[in-house]
Amino acid sequence: MGQNKIVCIILVLAIFLLGGCHSGASKKQKMPVKNNTQVTFEKTSHVFGKVIGGETVGCYFGFTNTGKYPLLINKVDPGCGCTSVKYPQEPVLPGQKAEIEVRFDSSGFSGYQYKVIQVYANIEDKMKELVVSANVIN
Template sequence: MKCRLLIVLGFVVLLGCNHLGKPGDKKGAYTELKTTTASFNKTIHDFGALHEGETVGCFFVVTNTGKYPLVINNVEPGCGCTKVLFPTKPIQPGKDGEIEVRFDTRGFYGKQYKILRVDANINKKSKELVVSANVIN
């Protein structure tokens, strides 16, 4: 009796697994955003000479030059010393958005280069922005 019950339960579980999405089944699946193009007012910002301990900031302006909304998924800073704010809503064609960067020089000396990786629905999938500074005593 127990054996039959286990077989029936196993069969029910297998049938239930069959209802999971199949490869190629697009129903309810994430659909990829259409690729667009974007331009930046600059890709490098040099803060020049700074004293250790200063916190400075700048803006990168991104313009949607394509036909479809520009969606910035993430902007990855190179390290914890760099904080980033970026548009969370889609940037419509022909419109601008700002990426704000804050760099904290505490604990850094000499020439510093921080690379920010912008992940968006653009042709190359990501774009690199750079902030640099020469941190002195």
């Protein structure tokens, strides 16, 4: 009976220790921003035109923080695995310009393609949409 108690105690301790490993406490999270700002994009859509199947094409969406507070881009969702993005990880201060790079891999696609990229930030609408399109020729 003493061995059963020891085994139970070890199991309970193991459960607590393993549960603590997956608490997510070590993940770096951005602090919520109370002050919304404004952003002005130079353009919100880009047409690649004719693209040969398998080709990867890219463009940049330039923007300016036109508000009073630092702009924090929380996330840029490319919407699909064929589209990748790079965006500023640091705050964009009022008056500063920056850009979001968008790359579209046309592998496996044919015909007209329309991709929506969602930009989440501390702006009035919380989210801004950017669009890229291409006509993939095989």
